Amino acid sequence: MRSWNESKKNKAHIELIPMIDVMMFLLVFFVLISLNVIPSQGMKTQLPAAASAQQIKPQKRAIVTLGENNQLELDGEGVTLEALVARLKAGQASIDSTAIILNSDKSVPVERLVAVMDSLRQGGFTSISIATRKL
Known part of the structure; x- marks a missing residue:
């Protein structure tokens, strides 16, 4: 009997290299997103705990951070106590609508x-809150 050269059927198989590439991209995106999700403006502080801590409502606000060794920052930028009010007034259109959040380390006196x-x-700023973490 005569035999013809028939091509072998290709079996379906999973390609590993594209799957590894996709997993690496997912890992890179996860790391990049997780680094930028938490707003890390300025110095690190350990907030004091309070049982009655409340979530901050979105509004026009400025964050003043008090750190160890008499460090003071306004929205992540270093500032002196004397220049703090002047910079807040320069950056805000209306003093009444600005909420100031004091983010103080628990070691600050x-x-x-x-x-x-x-x-x-x-x-002239009357809306001042102290940031705490919930127990």
């Missing part, structure tokens, strides 16, 4: 926190 709050009050 209360005297320093009160001095910053007093300076802001004398500058």
Whole structure:
């Protein structure tokens, strides 16, 4: 009997290299997104805990961070206590609608926190909140 050269049927198989490429892209995107999801403006602080902590409502706000060694930052940029009110007034159109959040490390003395709050009050800012973490 005569035999013809018939081509062998190709079996279906899974290609590993494209699957590895996709997994690597997913890993890279996950790492990049996780680094930028948490807004890390300025210095790291350990907030004090409070049982009555509330979620901040979205509004026009400025974040003042008090760190160790008398560091003071306004929205992630270093500032002195004397220039704090002037920079807040320059950056905000209306003082009444601006909410100021004091993000103070728990190692900062209360005297320093009160001095910053007093300076802001004398500058005309009345909506001042202290950031805490929920227990």
